[in-house]
Amino acid sequence: MAELTTLARPYAKAAFEYARDHDSLTQWSEQLGTIAAVSMEPRIQARLTDPARAAQEQVELLAGVCGDTLDTATRNFLAILADNKRLALLPQVHHLFVQFKANFEKSVEVEVVSAFDLEQDMTSKLSAALGRKLERQVNVRTTTDSSLLGGVLIRAGDLVIDGSVRGRLKKLAAAMNS
Template sequence: MAELTTLARPYAKAAFQYALEVKDLAGWGKQLATLAAVSRYGVMQKKIASPSLSAQQQAQLLIDACGDELTAPVRNFIVLVAQNKRLLLLPEIYQLFDALKTAQEQAVDVELTTAIALDDASQAKLAEALSTKLARKVNVQTVVDQQLLAGVIIKAGDLVIDGSMRGRLEKLAKAINS
């Protein structure tokens, strides 16, 4: 895994620098996400790894599969990646690009797991509080888990805040049994 990341890093940095220069981080992020998803598909993986196809043919297969989703600069990027026989690294390139983009935007992705779906006002209030606490822009994604009973679990990178009823009951049970 570390080796794949090492190989993918220069491509992710180059794509990020270009996207930053042309002020299109969101566009590049979306297109790289599409490419990563397409390249993960089993049949596509076999085709882009096939030694019987030239680098140009492999790149064209991927470009054709994405259709009109890709801009000319991203297509050129894919051709370059194909020439260096690194198309299978597209998922790692996307992950590294996304991490660079998030750091640039000084944002953090937060996952809120709740027992019931939150209304927009509650979600906005939580996002604002987390933004203040973390001193960053917060991108919130919510997940409903009915096993929580009540409360919320907040995951922001390595930080986990368990404010769920289930979590509190488990802590109480441990304290009683100790």
């Protein structure tokens, strides 16, 4: 996986810089997300990896499925990827683009998993506290998992804060066993 990310990075960076310079980060993010999702569909993937298909054919296939959602610049970006036989990197390009965009906008997506539904007031307080700690604008997505027993599990990128009862019990068991 790291190899694909390494190969995708220059393309994602180029797309990000173009989008930033043309004030179209959100538009590019949406378009790359659409293309990445389409490229992962098994029938499309089979056609994109078919060595008998020309690069232009592959671009037309993707653009045709995506329809009017793609602008000229994005189609040109697809053509560059196709010419370099890098269309398989589209999911990684999109993922990296989203990371570059979040860093530029100083925002972070945070997933909060709790044993019970959180009230809006609690979610707002948690978002504000995380925003101060991470020094970023925080976009919170909440889910429930009754196996946590209580407390919350917070994921923000590679940062994980496990304040769940289940997590504390695991730590206690590990401490008692050592």
